[in-house]
Amino acid sequence: MxxxxxxxxxxxxxxxxxxxxxxxxxxxxxxxxRGPVTNLPLPRYVSLKASKANVRRGPSRTHRIDWVFTRKSMPLQITAEYGHWRRVRDIEGAGGWVHYSLLSGVRTVIVQKDMLPLAIRPEAETQATAHLELGVIAKLEECNPDWCRLKAGGYKGWVQKSDLWGVSAEEIRD
Known part of the structure; x- marks a missing residue:
């Protein structure tokens, strides 16, 4: 023993x-x-599916509407989940609760630099196919550690990740 x-x-x-x-x-x-409902990472980025979305004080239809998002495809950051509701914030930090049916997994970003060159390759010294104005919403395609490929207004190209809102600094997308 x-x-x-x-x-x-x-x-x-x-x-x-x-x-x-x-x-x-x-x-x-x-x-x-991780979100308790979806088990997806928190925070995470999504986009607004609808052209109009009520932003509420709490996660139910009985809570007061504080304002309305009116820009379809606008990127939003989900910071919390509760049932069918997601707490989101926008580029300005304004936020509240939105029903999940008004959100999309399609990734978009907002350009944070005026006349941002849309480069042919993910390199600083390369030709630009177009220039994007401050506030343009573009579809996010892929990202490496420093650059992201976007699609906006029929143009495709690369921009530095630091000039965008709607993608995290460490995010890599294929």
Whole structure:
């Protein structure tokens, strides 16, 4: 029969407690980065599917409407989920709760620099196919660590990721 001394028993208990604490901490950290409804990452970007979307104070139709989003395809950042509702924020930081049926997984971005060159290749010194005005909404196609390929107004090309809102700095898309 195997026996443990008091010192060994205390060490074993401490090790088990530490392992349990680390496991719970890892679970909590994972839960904080995933939506409780969809299990998708939080925060994450989506776009507005509708040309009109009520933004409410809380996650139900009984909550007051604070304002209305009226720009179809506008990128939004989802920061929380509750049932069929998503808490979103826009480029200006304004936000509230929107019904999930008004949102789309199609990714768009807003240009944050006036007359941004849409480059042929993801390189600083390359020819531009067009220039995008400040505030233009473009469809996001792919991204490498520094550049994203966009489609806007019938033009396609690359822009520096830092000049866009609607894509995270570390995001890579194929």
């Amino acid at each position: 195997f026996t443990l001394g008091r010192k060994s028993l205390v060490s074993l208990a401490a090790a088990l407690l530490l392992a349990l604490t680390n496991s719970v901490a890892a679970e909590v950290q994972t839960d904080q980065k």
